[in-house]
Amino acid sequence: MLLDSEIANMSASPVINILIDPEFHPCIPAALLRLGYLFPELDFALSEQGVTVRGVSGYNLAWLEREVSYQVYREKIFRQTLPMRQSLYAMLAG
């Protein structure tokens, strides 16, 4: 899963804290639910400033941080655009 260029950037630290902007905090629990099964070997938890990840030894931290951010982004976009999708299906169903 890691790119060659990223292996050099690996850290042995078992815990990282990922800062997430407050505007995204309502989306974090749903994002963590998905991250939990995408990366079952890692332990994700909500923290005051974002997300804490345990068991990250061997992971490229920059990559992992981006994955966590992406899941939070995806959740926010999903919520924000859900009415648009609902209206599409309503139109399709007549």
Add this chain to the structure above:
Amino acid sequence: MQVWPLRFRDLDDRRTILADDSGDYFLADSGFVKRYARDLLTPSDEEFLRDKGHAFEGEGDLAHTGFLTRWSRRHHVGDGTAYVILIPTLRCDLKCSYCQVSRAPLAAQGFDWDEETLQKVLGFLDGLPVEEIQIEFQGGEPFLRLDLLQAVAAFARRRFRSVRFVVCSNLQSLNEDILAFLESGDVLISTSLDGPHQVHTRNRTADSALTETFLGNLERVIGLIGPGRISALPTIDMKDPPEPEELIATYEGFGFTSLYLRPVNYQGFARKSHPTARTSASWNAYYRDFIEALIARNARTGRVMEEFYLAHCLRRILAPGMDSHTDLRNPNIPTGANAVIDFDGQIYPSDEARMLARIRQVDLAIGNVVDGLDQEKLALLAPGHINNFDPDCIHCPYQPFCGTDPIDDLARNGRIDVPRHESWFCQRHLAIFDLAMELLYSADPEVEFTLSRWLGLESLPQSLRPVAP
């Protein structure tokens, strides 16, 4: 301005693919994703999204209506054509180690349609609400019961406005009656050619003389009806896959310009004798290497060999309506017009479903030719055959081009609700669509040579490779 939902996925550590629900896609850097998620799009971002149809000002305006059209076309599957697979016999004169249907021996009794079943099958076909049909004869070896094929063909030619027959045959035995049947322009042959002589012998015939017979028959049939009406597929045994160059050369030698690389299907006999077929990592690596070799060879020789499945996936990315391959459609709701009728008259939603019944894992029959379709079962199966609402697919930019395969999920995992990234179908298709996107955005002239020929274009226009500012 409102932006339609965009899903995204990193292509590599610099580039991200984004796509909306209608399947319109573009490439961007990860900075774009950040700006989009934070509602901080720049004026040039907004201009790009507006120009490319990813945004609109108000419901009912041209951009909104245009998106609705594209989105609904992605969901319109089927053009009034039925695709029905018929199994007139389960008997076969070969015993391939990875036979996915656990075929019956040549002399076995009770594995062919009887006269009553034939009549019921014809009645079922007659009741389909379509005027166009493709009937695929599978088996076993269908030509063992040429009489049944002839009866179906005669009926279908009378009943349907447009009809096409595909006989999936091992071409191990030919006679004058079979050759006469093949002379009709509406009959196509699909056969298996696993590679050079020794590979085909190892995988299929276990006998060099039998392989010689097959190769001779293949040549004879090509001579009779031309390579355009024959498709051949290699099944790749990942324990000892053929060299890509050798495999391509074998196909070229017969005049084929397309091949369809298929992994061993984790069904039937393959479950015991090919346990490696259950995982996808080695397959995906081989597939990528094969495509690279194919592209290099095409550029070197100036001749163009197509790998059908990647070309098909590319076409699905580029346009809606590419739904003729029933294994990759969305929605792919089981109906009678897209069904398999087994040797015993049972009706299944797919070939793989009949295989699961054959090994007694789960009975997914959706009816039989005597009692008709079981509407309750059809309704039960339907939700698993659409990927729009899957909690993983909903975030995937490839969802509009992709499909779903709950039958394969059942075969491998015993359930249909495994997270997508753990399913073989998802792993395989993520790899294929990643590769397709990489190729589409490649600046390598060798890649462009192959892709443009596959797509029937002189060159790849930049409009097929939009990039956000």
